[in-house]
Amino acid sequence: xTHLYHGWRSPLIAHLHCxxxxxxxxxxxxxxxxxxxxxxxxxxxxxxxxxxxxxxYILNDGWAMRHKDLSDGxxxxxxxxxxxxxxxxxGTVVRSADHTVTALTxxxxxxxxxxxLEHIIHDHPRLVTAMVWLAVRQRTVLAEHLLSLGRRSARxxxxxxxxxxxxxxxxxxxxxxxxxxxxxxxxxxxxxALGLSTVHINRCLSQLAKAGLVEKRRDTVSIIDLPGLxxxxxxxxxxxxxxxxxxxxxxxxxxxx
Amino acid sequence: xTHLYHGWRSPLIAHLHCxxxxxxxxxxxxxxxxxxxxxxxxxxxxxxxxxxxxxxYILNDGWAMRHKDLSDGxxxxxxxxxxxxxxxxxGTVVRSADHTVTALTxxxxxxxxxxxLEHIIHDHPRLVTAMVWLAVRQRTVLAEHLLSLGRRSARxxxxxxxxxxxxxxxxxxxxxxxxxxxxxxxxxxxxxALGLSTVHINRCLSQLAKAGLVEKRRDTVSIIDLPGLxxxxxxxxxxxxxxxxxxxxxxxxxxxx
DNA sequence: CGTCGGGTTGATTTACCTCAAGCAACGTGG
DNA sequence: CCACGTTGCTTGAGGTAAATCAACCCGACG
Numbered sequence: 335x336t337h338l339y340h341g342w343r344s345p346l347i348a349h350l351h352c353x354x355x356x357x358x359x360x361x362x363x364x365x366x367x368x369x370x371x372x373x374x375x376x377x378x379x380x381x382x383x384x385x386x387x388x389x390x391y392i393l394n395d396g397w398a399m400r401h402k403d404l405s406d407g408x409x410x411x412x413x414x415x416x417x418x419x420x421x422x423x424x425g426t427v428v429r430s431a432d433h434t435v436t437a438l439t440x441x442x443x444x445x446x447x448x449x450x451l452e453h454i455i456h457d458h459p460r461l462v463t464a465m466v467w468l469a470v471r472q473r474t475v476l477a478e479h480l481l482s483l484g485r486r487s488a489r490x491x492x493x494x495x496x497x498x499x500x501x502x503x504x505x506x507x508x509x510x511x512x513x514x515x516x517x518x519x520x521x522x523x524x525x526x527a528l529g530l531s532t533v534h535i536n537r538c539l540s541q542l543a544k545a546g547l548v549e550k551r552r553d554t555v556s557i558i559d560l561p562g563l564x565x566x567x568x569x570x571x572x573x574x575x576x577x578x579x580x581x582x583x584x585x586x587x588x589x590x591x
Numbered sequence: 592x593t594h595l596y597h598g599w600r601s602p603l604i605a606h607l608h609c610x611x612x613x614x615x616x617x618x619x620x621x622x623x624x625x626x627x628x629x630x631x632x633x634x635x636x637x638x639x640x641x642x643x644x645x646x647x648y649i650l651n652d653g654w655a656m657r658h659k660d661l662s663d664g665x666x667x668x669x670x671x672x673x674x675x676x677x678x679x680x681x682g683t684v685v686r687s688a689d690h691t692v693t694a695l696t697x698x699x700x701x702x703x704x705x706x707x708l709e710h711i712i713h714d715h716p717r718l719v720t721a722m723v724w725l726a727v728r729q730r731t732v733l734a735e736h737l738l739s740l741g742r743r744s745a746r747x748x749x750x751x752x753x754x755x756x757x758x759x760x761x762x763x764x765x766x767x768x769x770x771x772x773x774x775x776x777x778x779x780x781x782x783x784a785l786g787l788s789t790v791h792i793n794r795c796l797s798q799l800a801k802a803g804l805v806e807k808r809r810d811t812v813s814i815i816d817l818p819g820l821x822x823x824x825x826x827x828x829x830x831x832x833x834x835x836x837x838x839x840x841x842x843x844x845x846x847x848x
Numbered sequence: 849c850g851t852c853g854g855g856t857t858g859a860t861t862t863a864c865c866t867c868a869a870g871c872a873a874c875g876t877g878g
Numbered sequence: 879c880c881a882c883g884t885t886g887c888t889t890g891a892g893g894t895a896a897a898t899c900a901a902c903c904c905g906a907c908g
Contacts, residue, residue: 402738405825410741412734427724432731462719467684469726474689476733477669481659483740484667484786488896520854529741531897536856552855552905568662745864777886788865793888809873809886 344368345418345506346392352505353467360461363454368392371444380421380435380443387425389445393417396441397518401526402433411527413475414438414499414519418506420468426451439518475502483529486567491528492538493567496548496555513557542566601625602675602763603649609762610724617718620711625649628701637678637692637700644682646702650674653698654775658783659690668784670732671695671756671776675763677725683708696775732759740786743824748785749795750824753805753812770814799823 346368347361356364371394374380380391380398398415412433415421421435426448455461478498482491496517503515521539525532542548547563549556557563603625604618613621628651631637637648637655655672669690672678678692683705712718735755739748760772778796782789799805804820806813814820 400734402734404738404742408742410738412737424727424730427720428727433734463684466723466726469723469730470681470685473681473726473730473733476730476737477657477659477690480669480733480737480740481661481667483737484783485661485665522854526741532855533857533898534896537896540856779886789887790866790889791864794864797888 345394345416345508346420347418348507349418349505350464350468354460354464356464360458363458363461367446367451367454368394368444371442374437374441374443376437376439376441378437380437381431381433383431383434386430387422387428387448389447390423390425390451391421392444392446393419393421394442394444396437396439398435398437398441399519399523399527400433400435409526410529411523413472413479414527416499416502416506417508420465423465423469438523479527488528488530488534489538489541490567491530492524492535493542493547493563494569495524495528496557497563497567497569500555500557513560515555516553517555518553602651602673602765603677604675605764606675606762607721607725611717611721613721617715620715620718624703624708624711625651625701628699631694631698631700633694633696633698635694637694638688638690640688640691643687644679644685644705646704647680647682647708648678649701649703650676650678651699651701653694653696655692655694655698656776656780656784657690657692666783667786668780670729670736671784673756673759673763674765677722680722680726695780736784745785745787745791746795746798747824748787749781749792750799750804750820751826752781752785753814754820754824754826757812757814770817772812773810774812775810 344365347356347364350356350364376396381387383402393415395417397417398421400412400415401409402412403409415435421443422431424431475498478494482494486494499517500513500515503509504511509515521535522532525535528535530538539548539550542563543550545562545566547557547559547566549558563569601622604613604621607613607621633653638644640659650672652674655678657669657672658666659669660666672692678700679688681688732755735751739751743751756774757770757772760766761768766772778792779789782792785792787795796805796807799820800807802819802823804814804816804823806815820826
């Protein structure tokens with residue numbers, strides 16, 4: 335809880351730092367994955383369901399979404415990809431993508447070859463654990479998301495997703511300090527994430543605003559009454575805060591010396 | 592597609608075989624995880640949300656569910672644990688469980704120490720890849736589940752989950768051959784998995800039966816009209832069939848020689 | 849100045865829930 | 879062997895949360 339934000343420039347490093355103290359050389363190795371970054375316009379795909387993986391990505395800046403679409407146009411957003419997230423890491427064990435990843439804003443990404451990743455891991459075996467941790471945490475978010483869609487009311491869902499995003503940004507050291515953060519997504523996207531209609535999203539949002547829990551200007555959300563919002567969402571703050579696992583790092587996924 | 596069922600006694604091995612040809616010694620190593628198996632009555636917990644992990648499990652026989660519960664009693668089943676599934680593998684990188692796992696039937700499980708797993712992986716580094724694959728695949732199932740809850744109608748959800756379970760059993764070589772399989776769960780549990788009420792589950796189920804798509808005797812489901820059911824669910828059979836990734840096995844997660 | 853993507857608001861419809869009752873199957877103890 | 883409670887399935891009636899349909903608004907942008 336005390337070590338959430340460490341002032342790293344890279345959200346990836348900041349995020350991993352929740353879990354593990356990286357050495358200089360490990361940090362440098364990760365940085366080498368992040369270095370050559372280029373731009374992608376919003377709406378562009380990072381990967382597409384059914385298509386084979388060609389490389390891995392790190393999202394450096396901007397937002398993206400993982401989603402699956404049905405043939406008749408219905409869409410489900412599985413998860414938001416925030417700065418510091420990997421995209422397409424599964425490509426290391428699986429041939430083709432099971433979901434699409436689309437840029438929600440103009441984004442800055444680093445593309446890396448799986449071979450390069452392999453070399454890095456070869457030299458810094460502890461990083462495997464770190465990546466597995468990232469994957470496990472992603473699954474945690476998915477599970478919470480599933481709980482929302484299955485058993486929470488629309489109002490609760492909206493309240494919950496705001497808190498989740500706020501928390502996730504905070505952990506990466508991305509200016510979510512003053513209970514206020516940048517959320518560059520349309521209500522349509524939010525609807526597709528929460529399994530609701532845009533109209534209803536809109537109503538829930540204004541309802542929360544009217545209740546004095548949040549405030550929303552275009553692209554920016556401020557949490558006015560944090561405990562109130564948590565109550566409205568019955569938000570378990572625990573699930574996104576991770577105490578560094580001292581023992582874990584020397585276990586299991588570490589390669590033989 | 593051709594190598595779905597190989598006749599292994601162990602569902603775990605059968606499942607992994609979709610993805611990777613295990614050597615004799617790798618198979619033996621996995622078997623050593625599975626050997627000391629003991630029984631647990633239905634309703635018993637394998638792990639509990641918030642509690643620290645103490646060991647890992649393999650489910651040898653019977654069904655279990657992963658689930659999260661809200662304080663007011665609402666429950667969301669995230670996933671069914673079928674024979675051959677690991678439980679609590681995340682314990683290797685994370686301190687405490689983010690969801691509960693409960694036995695749905697009397698089950699036979701193997702409990703193993705993380706240390707033991709560590710030794711095995713030390714001796715058989717390829718198995719790390721196999722486990723990562725298992726984790727990735729689990730996430731695939733979760734994602735599909737999320738799509739159901741968010742964007743599919745009740746009828747589609749029910750149809751879909753039947754097909755999914757049928758497929759998952761089939762892949763492990765668990766008598767799901769004649770489009771007919773054992774499904775030892777109550778409609779209440781199914782409701783909690785699909786985010787619906789028991790009453791509505793019941794209605795969808797009988798509707799599907801009346802339409803001549805499935806037949807349900809107690810604990811057993813028969814798929815009468817497979818293509819029809821697939822249409823009712825718009826089921827993408829692709830997402831659960833995995834062609835072995837020849838290249839993948841020598842990549843990335845393999846430890847340095 | 850028109851167009852366009854996105855947000856807002858109202859009216860109507862509907863898919864699913866809740867409540868409630870009845871029933872079949874099963875175990876348990878007398 | 880029969881009363882019994884229990885647990886799960888089934889069916890009906892009425893209610894409601896959220897969808898859909900349909901305007902209208904507004905700022906951005908060419």
